[in-house]
Amino acid sequence: MLLIKGARLVDPLHHVDKKADMLVDRGKIVEIKNSINVRGADVLVATNLIVCPGFIDIHTHLREPGEEFKETIESGCEAAACGGFTAIACMPNTIPPNDNPSTTRFIMERARMANGVRVMPIGAITIGQKGEQLCEYFSMKREGIIAISEDGRSVMNSGILRRAMEYAATHDLLVISHCEDHNLSGKGVMNEGIYSTRYGLRPIPTQAEDIIVYRDVALSALAGCRLHIAHVSAADSLFHIRRAKKRGLRVTAETAPHYLYLSDDMLATYDTNLKVNPPLRSRADVQALRKAIKDGTIDCIASDHAPHSSAEKDVEFDIAKPGISGIETSVGLVLNLVNEGVISLKRAIYLLSAGPAKVLNIPPNSLSVGSDANITIVDLKKEWTVDPSKFHSKGRNTPFAGYKLRGKAVATLVAGRILYSEL
């Protein structure tokens, strides 16, 4: 038995915000009361801490199979727990991609051997992510995929994507769109604007993103599938998402913490840790996204954890791999926004727990008696400095090294088991 004493319990979905003790037994929350005392129970003293429904990261790259030097399912799960996540969804752009049932089964088996963080694989839309031939969604779903995505690229052929969406709709599979018109983005490496001209780097206009957001919303309406827009980086994309929501379409969207903090002017350093796809946009886009996480246009925040090796990052900006190892900084960056007054604590917890569960259409974690004890404990006041050398992920590629943040996940429990604790 585990007794969590003295914490503030905050579960926005179920309108819970109170101080109470919580008793966990055999994986479940069995009692919540002002004061609980049980002889022989393990005690977690959580005075001044906040107990939240377990956080879910719906956009991670675990790199296994194929690129285990960057991350394995085991190291990614370890990093996830340390970052405060009880469940993660992993993208299919591995080598080979997760485009068939046996690869899905392999991921599920590896995940079972890891630390207990729930892993939900996302299947590819087309075989080899080549944009030509649809995968077998039905048999992949039987093995465990919870969505399909071509993340890393878009399916550029609208006819093929329409068929994929229709197939997904028949199996109630969420389609997650990486929105990028590759003919427009070309060999671009940063946002198009005054800074791409000043720094002499090949540009990617925001239109490369919002054209595909518009197209994919239109196609999802035609096919009748649920659509989720991944890593929204630009204000113009928000326009199409708001419009889709107003029309009552089943469209959701995420952004990642780096799009809420970083902008294209910062590339003056040519630091390849700032290279990400979609690229960091203007300061106005950052402000628009900060508004969108508040007003509900954005349904959840995902890390887009994209670990890369130093060999792939310590090169010229042009040829560096895009991506940020973000799973251990994501929660801290979101809580820091609470301390900066950008969003409320309730909204932050929603964006990290109920929001992603709703997007994936899975039961949300909850702080009620009888629920599975999937819990993230946060210290909203903890001040800490991002130090990639302490990451549990193999990927040390972060532009946030040295950032002083306020707010951190300090313990992660899955089915009552403590997977991570600083307490």
Ligand code: DOR
């Ligand atoms: O920056 C990115 N890195 N964006 C993506 O869409 C893919 C990801 C990766 O797999 O490294």
